[in-house]
Amino acid sequence: MTTVNDVTDLSLDAADGGVAVITLDSPPVNALSANVRTGLFEAFGQAIESDAIAIVLICAGRTFIAGADITEFGGASAEAASLTDVQNLMESSPKPVVAAIHGTALGGGLEVALCAHYRIAVPSAKCGLPEVHLGLLPGAGGTQRLPRIVGAQKALEFMTAGTHVAAADCLEMGLIDELATEDNLRADAVGLAQRLVAEGRPLKKISDNDDMVAPDRGNTELFANFRASKAARKFRGFLAPEAIIKCVEAAVELPFAEGIKREGQLFGEVLVSAESAAQRYVFFSERQVWKIPDVPRDTATLPVDSVGVIGAGTMGGGIAMNFVNAGIPVTIVETSQEALDRGLAVVRGNYERSSRNGRFPIEEVDVRMARITPALSLDGLADVDMVIEAVFENMDLKKEIFATLDATCKPGAVLASNTSALNIDEIATATTRPESVIGMHFFSPANVMRCLEVVRGRETSLEVINTAMKTAKKIGKLGSLVGVCPGFVGNRMLFQRSAQAQALLDEGAMPWEVDQALYDFGFAMGPFQMSDLAGLDIGWSAETSTGSTIRERLCELDRRGQKNGAGYYDYDENRTPTPSPITEGLVKEFAEKAGKPARTFTSDEIIERLVLPMVNEGARILAEKKAMRSSDIDMIWITGYNWPAYRGGPMYYADTMGLDVVLARLRALQAEYGDVWAPAPLIEQLAADGQTFASIPATPLAT
Ligand code: 3H9
Numbered sequence: 271m272t273t274v275n276d277v278t279d280l281s282l283d284a285a286d287g288g289v290a291v292i293t294l295d296s297p298p299v300n301a302l303s304a305n306v307r308t309g310l311f312e313a314f315g316q317a318i319e320s321d322a323i324a325i326v327l328i329c330a331g332r333t334f335i336a337g338a339d340i341t342e343f344g345g346a347s348a349e350a351a352s353l354t355d356v357q358n359l360m361e362s363s364p365k366p367v368v369a370a371i372h373g374t375a376l377g378g379g380l381e382v383a384l385c386a387h388y389r390i391a392v393p394s395a396k397c398g399l400p401e402v403h404l405g406l407l408p409g410a411g412g413t414q415r416l417p418r419i420v421g422a423q424k425a426l427e428f429m430t431a432g433t434h435v436a437a438a439d440c441l442e443m444g445l446i447d448e449l450a451t452e453d454n455l456r457a458d459a460v461g462l463a464q465r466l467v468a469e470g471r472p473l474k475k476i477s478d479n480d481d482m483v484a485p486d487r488g489n490t491e492l493f494a495n496f497r498a499s500k501a502a503r504k505f506r507g508f509l510a511p512e513a514i515i516k517c518v519e520a521a522v523e524l525p526f527a528e529g530i531k532r533e534g535q536l537f538g539e540v541l542v543s544a545e546s547a548a549q550r551y552v553f554f555s556e557r558q559v560w561k562i563p564d565v566p567r568d569t570a571t572l573p574v575d576s577v578g579v580i581g582a583g584t585m586g587g588g589i590a591m592n593f594v595n596a597g598i599p600v601t602i603v604e605t606s607q608e609a610l611d612r613g614l615a616v617v618r619g620n621y622e623r624s625s626r627n628g629r630f631p632i633e634e635v636d637v638r639m640a641r642i643t644p645a646l647s648l649d650g651l652a653d654v655d656m657v658i659e660a661v662f663e664n665m666d667l668k669k670e671i672f673a674t675l676d677a678t679c680k681p682g683a684v685l686a687s688n689t690s691a692l693n694i695d696e697i698a699t700a701t702t703r704p705e706s707v708i709g710m711h712f713f714s715p716a717n718v719m720r721c722l723e724v725v726r727g728r729e730t731s732l733e734v735i736n737t738a739m740k741t742a743k744k745i746g747k748l749g750s751l752v753g754v755c756p757g758f759v760g761n762r763m764l765f766q767r768s769a770q771a772q773a774l775l776d777e778g779a780m781p782w783e784v785d786q787a788l789y790d791f792g793f794a795m796g797p798f799q800m801s802d803l804a805g806l807d808i809g810w811s812a813e814t815s816t817g818s819t820i821r822e823r824l825c826e827l828d829r830r831g832q833k834n835g836a837g838y839y840d841y842d843e844n845r846t847p848t849p850s851p852i853t854e855g856l857v858k859e860f861a862e863k864a865g866k867p868a869r870t871f872t873s874d875e876i877i878e879r880l881v882l883p884m885v886n887e888g889a890r891i892l893a894e895k896k897a898m899r900s901s902d903i904d905m906i907w908i909t910g911y912n913w914p915a916y917r918g919g920p921m922y923y924a925d926t927m928g929l930d931v932v933l934a935r936l937r938a939l940q941a942e943y944g945d946v947w948a949p950a951p952l953i954e955q956l957a958a959d960g961q962t963f964a965s966i967p968a969t970p971l972a973t
Pocket of ligand 1: 298299301333336337338339340341353374376377378379381400401404406407408409410412554557558
């Protein structure tokens with residue numbers, strides 16, 4: 271074994287029958303850092319010069335190369351071999367080159383593998399070009415080579431979705447040539463290399479293969495259809511998908527070398543875009559949420575092999591599905607057989623819909639339903655490892671339930687509440703084991719939304735925190751640890767936004783102007799469309815209605831939202847909204863009464879009025895240590911409220927505006943509208959120091 275550099279070895283072992291094996295070992299994910307590129311360049315150079323008959327590239331550790339080193343983007347370019355140098359050397363090697371894949375071959379990693387003449391992978395391996403999630407495109411030849419293997423249509427889908435594709439499917443698509451035995455990758459790859467030589471198989475260069483792209487030359491319809499497809503609707507606001515489409519057009523229309531040039535030019539454009547910078551921030555922020563400064567890595571985790579959910583309503587049913595999907599049996603408790611039957615029928619209906627959409631075979635519906643045990647008493651939860659209470663938001667009721675759980679559940683069971691705003695510490699006082707009590711706030715629909723606020727109570731033990739976070743990960747949620755305060759992080763900020771949305775209406779802005787501004791900003795819908803969807807009459811009653819708000823007046827007019835065809839908007843039979851003259855009249859009436867002259871509101875003004883109060887509240891949350899870092903707040907907004915990822919979250923948005931600018935705008939709004947706009951002291955301090963929210967180191971939560 272020869273050490274090429276500190277991350278690359280080259281072996282020319284007689285036992286490998288003349289096959290040179292290059293092993294890359296650059297934890298954690300063998301990303302293509304300067305060191306790795308140099309190591310690969312040197313190693314391939316030496317292997318080609320040697321007596322070796324063929325060359326295998328394999329990685330040590332948990333994965334094959336997972337892509338370019340994202341931390342290098344935006345930094346000074348290091349003195350190192352370029353990736354293109356490495357790829358050219360591999361592809362033009364006079365000896366067969368085999369890439370041996372385990373873990374994930376992603377992005378630049380797969381692009382390197384595509385320069386080998388053959389690829390072999392273990393069955394558990396996955397391949398993908400996920401650059402789109404970083405606001406990028408595959409910029410190391412991927413956009414030109416992939417269509418030359420799978421054709422333009424599949425390449426478009428593969429690269430714009432950015433999913434990790436299982437080895438068996440890659441084999442079918444021709445992305446890999448052979449499957450290895452799971453624990454025998456090195457030997458199988460060496461064996462393949464020997465066979466290639468023995469059988470005199472050709473050195474397959476993907477860049478030379480025109481067969482898969484030629485049939486679509488001149489087929490502009492293919493691209494027009496893709497741009498108009500259902501899949502493409504998800505691209506709204508993102509830059510990279512369109513750049514990828516342009517690259518595939520180039521792959522079809524241009525010779526390989528020209529296509530590579532086009533790819534390089536478009537890669538350069540997306541790399542410096544604000545969208546990509548934000549999406550790369552999101553990538554790292556997602557990984558930060560799991561790091562809790564005062565919960566050491568070696569903290570024990572309690573087993574969660576069975577779960578109880580209290581309440582079979584929309585939330586309870588959705589919460590249960592998360593565990594069922596992860597193979598964890600759930601006991602659902604309701605107070606009446608009727609409620610239980612209704613809740614389980616909804617869950618079954620959801621699974622049947624998923625099956626119809628091709629997510630799994632219909633038999634799987636019964637398999638999943640069999641993991642649910644219905645129960646009519648909390649006694650059914652005596653032996654479960656974790657309970658999640660999901661009844662309606664009433665403190666007395668929750669305390670009563672927790673007192674019963676205290677008397678019923680086995681010692682060590684995690685007792686969680688799904689409350690979205692109530693005080694976890696007060697709920698915990700109903701038990702004799704406050705250390706076991708924690709908040710697990712799921713977002714609706716709970717089986718779909720990735721966000722999970724894990725709420726740390728004053729006395730919650732480190733084991734219980736660790737268990738809740740690990741459980742979140744296991745069921746595919748992004749768990750963000752937050753502190754106890756009204757509304758926690760997400761809803762506390764949402765309250766501020768909602769108050770301002772209402773204030774805008776009171777000044778004469780139309781609901782559709784507000785909704786449109788947020789839609790154009792990148793949200794799926796605005797607050798008034800959302801209200802119409804949820805029902806305007808939630809929490810409203812005719813007996814107590816005072817007619818003092820626009821919402822109350824709408825309810826009094828029996829405009830209850832989408833469900834009865836009229837709310838802030840009018841709806842047709844397909845639930846398509848149109849601005850309502852009745853709402854318009856009410857808005858004008860209220861504005862007139864408040865002495866506000868009629869005027870138009872620009873989108874920029876609306877966004878400022880809605881986003882800055884969120885940022886201000888976020889700053890207060892950070893100062894009170896109810897969130898550990900600003901990026902956790904951003905992740906809650908991205909995964910819980912559909913804040914557009916290409917804008918990085920509200921705190922990131924403020925950081926990129928510059929906190930001095932944010933401060934100046936808050937002061938101006940304070941002068942105009944009063945102290946509700948008073949800047950948070952943290953913003954004043956950071957602006958004075960020329961700092962950002964992101965510059966504050968992660969801090970343990972206040973308890
Ligand atoms: C690209 O390739 C562009 C090219 O087309 C063109 C070039 C010219 N770089 O996720 P984990 C870190 S763009 C730097 O927790 P897992 C990560 O931050 C790239 N660092 O592990 C974390 O650090 P820490 C296209 C990276 O097992 C640690 O590794 N490739 C990179 O759950 C562990 O990560 C991608 O987009 C990187 N590329 O998942 C793939 N990747 O411990 C991105 C990871 O300090 N990576 N880190 O928090 C992934 O999807 C997952 O990391 C992976 C492993 C599935 C590989």
